[in-house]
Amino acid sequence: MIQDLRESSPGTAISTDICLIGAGAAGITIAQELANTSLQVLLVEGGGLQYEIDSQALYAGENVGAPILFQAGRLRFFGGSTNHWGSRCARLDPIDFRRREWVPHSGWPIERADLDPYYARAQGVAGFTSPWLSDEQTLSYLGVDLPKVNPDWLNPFLWRWAPVAQDLGVRNWGRAYRKLLGESQNVKVLLHANFKAFAAEEDRSRVRSMTVSSLNGNSATISAKHYVICCGGIENARLLLLGAAQNSGGFGNQNDLVGRYFIQNAHGESGLLVSAERFSGLQDQIDIMVGPDGHTVEVGLALSAKVQEEQGLLNCSAMLQFQGDEESGVIAAQDIWRSLLTGRWADDMGVKVARIAADAGSFARTLKYRLSSGHHIQMGGSANLPSRSAIIVLNVEQAPDPQSRISLSTEKDALGLQQVKADWRLGEAERKTSAVFTKLLAAEFARLGIGRCQLYPWLQDSSIALTSYMPDYMHYLGTTRMTDDAREGVVDRNCAVHGMKNLYVAGSSVFTTAGHAHPTFTIVALALRLADHLKSLG
Amino acid sequence: MNQQASLMARRGVLRGLAALLGAASFASSFGLRVREGEAGLEDWLRRFGDDLLGDLAALGRFGAIYLSEHPNEGDRGSLSRQLAGDGSTPVRLGLVEGIARDWREHDVVVVEGWVYARTEARICALLHLMSRA
Numbered sequence: 001m002i003q004d005l006r007e008s009s010p011g012t013a014i015s016t017d018i019c020l021i022g023a024g025a026a027g028i029t030i031a032q033e034l035a036n037t038s039l040q041v042l043l044v045e046g047g048g049l050q051y052e053i054d055s056q057a058l059y060a061g062e063n064v065g066a067p068i069l070f071q072a073g074r075l076r077f078f079g080g081s082t083n084h085w086g087s088r089c090a091r092l093d094p095i096d097f098r099r100r101e102w103v104p105h106s107g108w109p110i111e112r113a114d115l116d117p118y119y120a121r122a123q124g125v126a127g128f129t130s131p132w133l134s135d136e137q138t139l140s141y142l143g144v145d146l147p148k149v150n151p152d153w154l155n156p157f158l159w160r161w162a163p164v165a166q167d168l169g170v171r172n173w174g175r176a177y178r179k180l181l182g183e184s185q186n187v188k189v190l191l192h193a194n195f196k197a198f199a200a201e202e203d204r205s206r207v208r209s210m211t212v213s214s215l216n217g218n219s220a221t222i223s224a225k226h227y228v229i230c231c232g233g234i235e236n237a238r239l240l241l242l243g244a245a246q247n248s249g250g251f252g253n254q255n256d257l258v259g260r261y262f263i264q265n266a267h268g269e270s271g272l273l274v275s276a277e278r279f280s281g282l283q284d285q286i287d288i289m290v291g292p293d294g295h296t297v298e299v300g301l302a303l304s305a306k307v308q309e310e311q312g313l314l315n316c317s318a319m320l321q322f323q324g325d326e327e328s329g330v331i332a333a334q335d336i337w338r339s340l341l342t343g344r345w346a347d348d349m350g351v352k353v354a355r356i357a358a359d360a361g362s363f364a365r366t367l368k369y370r371l372s373s374g375h376h377i378q379m380g381g382s383a384n385l386p387s388r389s390a391i392i393v394l395n396v397e398q399a400p401d402p403q404s405r406i407s408l409s410t411e412k413d414a415l416g417l418q419q420v421k422a423d424w425r426l427g428e429a430e431r432k433t434s435a436v437f438t439k440l441l442a443a444e445f446a447r448l449g450i451g452r453c454q455l456y457p458w459l460q461d462s463s464i465a466l467t468s469y470m471p472d473y474m475h476y477l478g479t480t481r482m483t484d485d486a487r488e489g490v491v492d493r494n495c496a497v498h499g500m501k502n503l504y505v506a507g508s509s510v511f512t513t514a515g516h517a518h519p520t521f522t523i524v525a526l527a528l529r530l531a532d533h534l535k536s537l538g
Numbered sequence: 539m540n541q542q543a544s545l546m547a548r549r550g551v552l553r554g555l556a557a558l559l560g561a562a563s564f565a566s567s568f569g570l571r572v573r574e575g576e577a578g579l580e581d582w583l584r585r586f587g588d589d590l591l592g593d594l595a596a597l598g599r600f601g602a603i604y605l606s607e608h609p610n611e612g613d614r615g616s617l618s619r620q621l622a623g624d625g626s627t628p629v630r631l632g633l634v635e636g637i638a639r640d641w642r643e644h645d646v647v648v649v650e651g652w653v654y655a656r657t658e659a660r661i662c663a664l665l666h667l668m669s670r671a
Contacts, residue, residue: 150642153644271651439644439646439648439653440644442646442653443640443641443644443646443653443655444641446641446653446655447638447641447642452652452653453652453653454650454651454652454653455648455651455652455653456651457651460648
């Protein structure tokens with residue numbers, strides 16, 4: 001059932017077993033998992049079913065560190081930020097969960113093996129219609145032969161693009177699960193219900209009730225056995241901080257840790273791979289391809305755990321973004337075709353026709369390839385275009401830093417709640433990792449005769465602001481980190497807020513460390529794990 | 539645009555280095571050995587460098603930058619001896635093996651952002667020193 005708080009009676013009181021706050025990847029995952037069980041579930045969402053300017057404005061915030069795109073980076077309506085999700089799925093690596101001496105504040109209280117069964121289940125939630133083949137099987141299916149790369153340094157890394165988004169043509173989990181949740185007998189979705197306040201028991205060990213408000217002034221009081229905050233990496237911390245401020249402490253912030261360790265996947269271009277001649281076969285190895293069952297697979301390279309440990313580096317991976325060779329007939333033909341589609345002749349028409357004629361062999365090969373290839377024609381990939389340069393694009397783990405944090409601003413939003421203040425900081429560890437990794441890639445590309453690399457200046461010049469080249473990537477993590485010891489984090493291994501008996505957090509804020517893999521797939525796996533825990537509580 | 543210009547400027551260097559890294563079997567077919575120490579290596583570079591490496595001036599300019607960042611390697615004799623090895627291997631094959639070893643062992647240098655094998659950088663440095671003589 002889907003209801004709208006704007007249309008409900010004033011002073012509505014709702015009693016439920018589980019109250020999920022936020023209908024993004026985590027909240028929807030838990031809700032669909034609890035659908036058709038004996039538990040009564042309420043899923044409250046601050047926005048509606050579509051984007052609304054006044055609702056989105058509630059995400060405004062204040063930057064005091066490197067800029068965070070508070071409103072562009074998140075979406076406040078049903079489906080949450082999956083509404084602009086890139087759909088890349090990958091698991092965190094086993095090393096990401098370890099306590100690494102060379103990465104201060106690292107170490108999850110759980111291991112990768114604890115999450116593996118949930119990663120398997122997450123595939124179905126993300127819309128994959130059959131279990132993933134192993135990386136080795138997938139690479140074999142694609143005909144990718146990357147073992148030529150020194151395995152002590154580099155390993156193949158695979159992204160699988162979630163069909164839940166592709167099938168719909170848009171990145172929208174809200175639409176994917178709206179029917180299921182709308183028809184569920186035990187799940188109620190309440191739209192335009194913005195968090196307003198928690199009321200706690202006197203000893204602040206339990207949430208007694210929660211108030212929600214709509215922007216048109218309606219409100220409701222919710223009493224639940226368990227509350228789960230699922231509002232994303234920034235908002236999760238904000239709600240706990242607001243809860244602590246409104247209730248004179250508690251809410252996981254006894255040790256001033258809520259909002260600290262604000263991290264992201266650092267993402268940026270680190271260099272250029274160039275070849276005197278056109279690449280031969282490289283785009284069959286590292287590119288975006290059609291994998292098993294028609295799902296999109298993207299192949300890249302990751303830094304081995306061995307090098308990370310030996311050289312004290314963070315986890316990271318790289319993809320190649322191929323640039324079309326402007327001297328090729330294929331690019332000239334593309335330019336002419338695109339111009340014709342807009343009803344005009346291309347500029348330098350004569351030059352381009354001459355290029356096609358002079359490059360007829362390459363033109364014919366590309367055409368034949370596109371007509372015959374099953375694996376390598378995919379949206380976003382190079383489709384084997386003639387190319388002799390590629391941009392190296394990195395995803396780098398950001399090291400946990402307690403000084404990088406979310407706190408409350410003195411500014412207030414339209415509901416009268418304090419906005420967030422972000423002090424996002426990237427450190428030299430991310431720069432060092434990026435530099436060493438890109439140089440290793442350069443050495444391997446040169447050794448294999450693929451091409452030579454030019455590093456971008458920011459890799460080696462610490463006077464260049466890192467966040468200019470690795471800006472906000474809109475993956476907000478770590479602000480309610482998972483630890484066994486309440487002195488080191490905010491939630492325990494079951495995602496329960498330390499010191500509270502019925503308050504949980506789901507989503508990217510519980511990540512103890514970031515890894516280089518994008519977070520959504522792990523958010524879903526952790527949400528499934530939390531759903532199992534909630535079921536066990538009855 | 540700067541990036542593209544830089545790319546074009548480096549194309550000659552890339553072609554030269556690609557040629558140097560060409561088939562080792564071809565290199566061994568030269569059958570040339572460094573029979574007279576460093577003079578043999580320099581003689582080989584003078585005789586075959588233009589054809590094999592292409593734009594020696596461009597390589598030399600790179601070598602000058604390398605030497606400005608590694609002034610302790612500016613002695614021509616030492617550099618020649620280091621590159622020539624013990625003379626038991628044909629010149630080109632020795633250089634190719636040295637470069638391949640550098641890549642394998644990640645013994646690289648970065649000059650103006652470009653990543654080079656140490657041996658490559660030293661060849662360029664030697665070409666620069668030879669051009670000044």
